[in-house]
Amino acid sequence: MTVVAIQPSYGNPAARRHWKDTLDQEVHFAEPSRINALTPDQHTALLAAHPTGKARFWGATKAQDKNMQRLHSGDVVLFTGGNHVRGVGEVGVTFRNAAFADTMWSQDPKHGSWHNVYSLAAFQPTRIPYTEIWDLPSFNTNDNFMGLRILEGAKADEVLQGLGIETTAAALELTALESAVAAALVAGTQIIAAENLHTQETTYQRDARPVLVRRAEALLVREYTTSISSPDVQVQRLQTPAGITDLHVTGPDGTEIVEAKRSADHRFVREALAQLLDYAPHSPEPADRLTGLFPSRPADREIALLHRYGIDCVFRTTPGDFERFAASADARDHMRRAWSEA
Template sequence: MRFTDDAVAGLLDPGEREELLRWHPGGAARFWGAEGKHAGMMAKLRSGDIVFLVGGGKVKAVAEVGCQLVNPRFADWMWRKPGEPESFVHVYSLVNLRPIDTPKSKLAELCGYSAKYDFPGQRFLNDKDVDAVLDWYRVDREVREAVLEREAEERVERLGKSQVTPVEAVRKRSVVRQVEASTTVVNRVEAELVTLFIARSGHDLAAFRTASGLRADLYRECGGEVEIIEAKSSGSHRKVREALAQLLDYSAHSPRPVTTLTALFPDRPDRPGVELLLRMGIDCVFLADTGEFERVAAPAGRRSAMLPAWRGEPAN
């Protein structure tokens, strides 16, 4: 629905229109909502949460929550039928909506219920079932990643604003995300994080490009030490995996044989993320709440075992 049309625009206040346009720059969005009696449950929803839309015995579609509004006039204009006692109150725009059209029985089985279980009204999945459901339906949490990036950018700015110095070699980068039919550009935090790390590291840091033109964020030589550092915009598990893959790609192209690979984050990844890096011999560096960078170093034995693979040396 086009929320910028005259018939709709009068139902939204300026702040609501601005927020909707931030999520949907093209001026159109799909909406989902709830009646006022569900206020307690709906208050738990956040931007980036996953919504499964069901009906007629099927899971019809899956989407991510975008903009959140509490606007009875707008909600009732869209959904309330004459004579209905309950007013709609909560409005959520939907991002990255994907039709599914699969039997609802499969969702019930994934949640540990019988195939005939009928999900009553609106409900949240149990925490223990979430990963299995998202994996089976192949759900990517693009909006959640964008939210984490914005939070990380605010964190880096807050913790580093008094000590950051400009570094000419660092260029602002951005990532383009597809949001339905529109494209939203989300500024990434890597450049600010790299700038802050350079300012506080005390090392002479540079960068290098591989033969294919890919650019490693930071490169350090000091005596016999050669370190490649890759910065990511959040400590999510997806970003941990991205950092790992990029570091393994860069390492074989290092100007000198690499001795240390380091993944740099604006906050500490969760335990599985840190453990994944350490298993591969990669150090984890993150911006702590103190405003300083902390390093979780990989075990020396693990790093030593990984060196031949990092350097692209022939297997024995």
């Protein structure tokens, strides 16, 4: 289970210096002065994760010793500051070493060395406003994320899904599962369950690369929300057992669930259809309308596919403007019974 850490990292001059020195650029940990500060095991782990001898790093002082024990390879860090998530990283190697930390960062006057060190196997600069986290069901408006916060379980999953973060560890786990299932089928042996695949130990045998942070859908949802905004329309995101809806809209026309996709191609239309049908039974009020939201007009056959299941198609025409191709009333009424009875 992936842990998510919310890490304030840009709110004061010291943090901004750390950012410039060890996030804006990679650190050569294999140079003599730093190798001498590492234990043999730490050096071996870093080289296995970062064969070039370079990596991005972050650290925490003794005040965060307990929290840092909960952070491991493959976990995700949201680096925050200035009311934005300024970067998303995926943890590579974690260890405690004051001597090594002191080669990168000056000690904190109150708490000393930033000795809880972790490298980043992947890192992506971003500019995600806090409002996108506040919109998630488990968060509160005006939460400024003061101090390191560790999220686990459903709340961590909510952040990953809600912000569209796809980790390299998750991608490799899917690849490992695919390989294991294929091998078992070819050999006629038992198929290994996903939870029994332990891939994180070999996840980072490569140079660092960006974390995949999907922003197109979030930006599309934001623009569409602005276009329908009015005093009598309530727009929120809904946490369901099937996941988090992109939008749950309540207004004079009833209740609508909206699923946004970054493309109007067939694959994404099918994904939207499946997710909407999965979400619908969990709406607190019976859903009157399900809607797929796309950045451009889908092909006629894709619109027909949505309409077959009583789902509307909305797509962007020009900046701030959207067009709706509504499903027939008969198709919607027929499917609504399935949504309500599921």
